[in-house]
Amino acid sequence: MKQLILYAICLSAAISFAQNAKIDSLTVRLAYQNQDSTKVETSLLLINELYKIEDYNKVLLFIAQTSELSKSLNYNRGLAETTFIKALINNKQENEVEAVSNFETARTYYTSVSDTLGIAKVNNNLGVIEIQRGNYKKGLQNSLSAISIFEEKGLKSELSKAYNNLADAYYNTGFVDKALQYNKKALSVREELDDLEGMMYSLKNLGKLYAKKDDYRRSIDSYERMLMLLDKEDDKSIRGEILPSLGKSYLAIEDLDKAADYLREGLKYSRNQKDELGVLKSLNAIGELSIKNKRLKLAEGQLLEALKLARKLDNEEELLYNLKLNRDLDSTRGFYEDAFNWQNQYYSLKEKLDKEKEASAKIPESTIEEISETPTEIIIPQKLEKVEDTLTASPEKSKQDLLLMYGLIAALVFVTALLIFSYLKSSKEAKSNKAFAKENKKLALKNAQLEEVNQVKDKLFSIVSHDLKDSISSIKAFLDLLKDGGISKEEFNELIPELSENANNASSLLFNLLNWSKSQMQNLQxxxxxxxxxxxxxxxxxxxxxxxxxxxxxxxxxxxxxxxxxxxxxxxxxxxxxxxxxxxxxxxxxxxxxxxxxxxxxxxxxxxxxxxxxxxxxxxxxxxxxxxxxxxxxxxxxxxxxxxxxxxxxxxxxxxxxxxxxxxxxxxxxxxxxxxxxxxx
The missing domain is CATH 3.30.565.10 (Histidine kinase-like ATPase, C-terminal domain)
Known part of the structure; x- marks a missing residue:
């Protein structure tokens, strides 16, 4: 193992030395070249090498010099490449506005030299940014159009990044099936490229997505394949993140022995690395394992520590899981009042998270499917053409038409004034009576509408109140059974989730009723x-x-x-x-x-x-x-x-x-x- 580590260090040093030597060689060559397109191309090679080692200050310096030279030579390819790399740096530095502006400028330059690959690279990056902004339709069209070019040209490295970006975008917008589809594609390409780091990332995502779909067997397979790659690389820095997830998947299929092995190992790694999120995830899952193994006192301590961490980290997803486990724990121990309190907290947080999730679904899945299944064409900026209007009429004819128009307007005004005066003089009283009658009619109509609205409100309150009465009656029936000894503690324990659900429904109905009375009493809109x-x-x-x-x-x-x-x-x-x-x-x-x-x-x-x-x-x-x-x-x-x-x-x-x-x-x-x-x- 030591020999392997020594070999890796030597290889890394050799690569670094070779890279530095290449940068030095390009810098010397650049200094002796004439101010022409050849110098621009050499400069672009140097810029790309510096970008690889993330020396962004030098990159931006050379970009400024190369852009000036490209402008003086009217060399649009040089302008396209320098602007594109500048946009990539803006994006890495989270300067989104500048990144979008530079990407769009680069796309214009690529379009002028008919570089479809360049346009595709820009579209891929713009697509991810637009999706993050919430412009899903535009973002997906950009990304998919880029992918079609990469697939056509067989560019595996670009495809790997594009598939991964699109998979992340679908996951973040809640479309799990699409995220699975593109993570599988990304994994396939990364296996062809022998990209171990990329393969591990895709396998981790697949494990998470399969677990989200309750397909725990495939989730386990993905996580264990990732662990095999970690073993080969002797890189255990992220084991603390994967092991709790793997253990939780084994827990879901009731393989408690394997679940215990992975969860304990995960907790150990997370504590050693002082990774609080890893510790939180491990403790929650181990708490569930302890409940299943009837080690309730141990579970109490584990879940209490996890609860404090979840609140400290403000991790609502793990907090929701913890509240559910605490409810199950107290139900098992017979602490029904405490279980009821945990249940209320659980449903309150779940309702909040569900609303946030619903609010984030800004585009229907049907639209996503429509975009995904539509053949994509490369997206390029449209060219705008100016169209000048010409006046063909002669000055004399225009003057005559103008005089005629003024004459007609004057005549129309005179006739209108005459008619109005005549009407007002002859029917002033009739108009007054008509207005009075019209006002009475409006009042009568308004009264009828108000009466109808009141009837609707009465009916509405009757319906909601009826439903509220049913929920409360159900709760009372449960409590009366317990009070009178009609059910055992074990039976009541089984009924607690239903009792809590009824209480939550009654609360929700009452909340709706109060909100309705507050917001709708003036008008049923x-x-x-x-x-x-x-x-x-x-x-x-x-x-x-x-x-x-x-x-x-x-x-x-x-x-x-x-x-x-x-x-x-x-x-x-x-x-x-x-x-x-x-x-x-x-x-x-x-x-x-x-x-x-x-x-x-x-x-x-x-x-x-x-x-x-x-x-x-x-x-x-x-x-x-x-x-x-x-x-x-x-x-x-x-x-x-x-x-x-x-x-x-x-x-x-x-x-x-x-x-x-x-x-x-x-x-x-x-x-x-x-x-x-x-x-x-």
Missing amino acids: PKPELFNIQEIFQIKISLIEKKVNDKGIILIDESRREFVYADRSMLEIVIQNLITNAVKFTGKGDVITVSNQDYNGKVLICVEDTGIGISEENQKKLFNAKKNFTTIGTENEKGTGLGLTICKDLVELNNGRIWVESTPNIGSKFFIELPKAPLSE
Whole structure:
């Protein structure tokens, strides 16, 4: 091993010596060359060598000299290369504005000399910057157009970087499948190049992505392949980062012995390197391992240390994991009140992180797919041409036309004034009466609208309050069972997650109700936003899972990720009412299916059931505000008769429509059609 280290040091020294010798040779050659394009090319070679060793001060000095010479020679290739390298340095120094400006200038120069490879290199870098800025469509188009050129020319080194950059961009924007795809491509190219450092980076990313998709076997394979490369290089500096992740994947597949080996080793390395994040990740995972092995006192100490570290580092992802583990620990120990508190903290943080994640999804996945599957062309700046307008009419004709126009305007003004005077004089009283009548009509219309709005609000509060009452009643029932000894501690322990979920739902409903009363009392106006409809389905389905299981109903979720432009709070009320109604009117063995799809450029939402159905006569009463129509459910469930009426009002307020298709004893389908984007004015 010592011989190998000595060999590596000698090799590094030899490479450094050779590099310095090359720089010295280029510097001497440059000094004796004439002021022509040959000198520019030599200078570019020297600039590239200095850039490799990151001597940016010298690079920028030579760039300034070479740019001046290139300008005097009108040598655009020299200007393109120097500006491109300057942009790379700006980017490394996190000077984004200068980097973008120089990249775009370099692209213009590359375009002038028809250098498609140069344009592709610029586009690749600009693509990553645009994606980081949130300009996903433009960024992805740039990156993909660059990749198509690199693939065409078989430039493995450039492809390696481009695939990696695109994989990182997809991961940071939440598109895990696309990130996996490009990390695999990057790994394949890096294996061909025998790029060990690049291979390790790609394998680490693959391990993380597979774990995110709960594909732990492949996650383990990726991490272990990376560890093999680390062993070959005798480089253990990042083992502390990988080992906790590998141990956690083994933990997920219940291989506790291997999980223990990797997690303990990871904690040891992280402590030795004073890597607090590595220690945090290791402690959390070891805490979970201790809970699984029933070593609860040990788990308490590990999770307490991890909790302090998570808060110190402000790492919300690991904090969320820690809160969940503390909840599980106290549930196992029978400390139900503490478990309930951990559960509340967990859901509060989870809700915050989910909102942040939703806010970061600035572009729908369908758009990403569209960009990815569209054949890419190299992106170059368009040339602007000036078009001069010419006046062909003679001066005499123009003068005559001008006089004629003035005459017509004067006549029009005179006639208009005469008509206005005549009208005012002859019908002053009639106009006054008409204005008075019009004002009365407006007041009557406004009163009617206010009355309608108040009715809608009353219905809305009735629905939300009804749901709130159900959640609180459920919580009270659990607590009464415990108080009266109706369930054992073990049984209560199993019910704690459901109890906490009900408390969280009640809190959420109450919060929505209070917010609604605060923001909507003056006027029932929607506050539309772009959000993922699949998340609403998942949340609302979780609320009725117990009822579905109790009634023996089969619930199928065929929803998919799709963005709707509407008031989220309003649509949550609508979806909850439709799903609750489906459960109400179905029985054992019946099927409820929720789905959504693109329909004529809009989102079509469907809640379908195989329940008792609705007669044609009753269908006409469903959405009628004046009828207040209600029927008894399959288990004598009662309703307010307001649900579908308020649903109709809320859907229409969001520029949508709702309707039903139903056959008695066959089932019902409730459809909602909503826009995917703001309606154009």
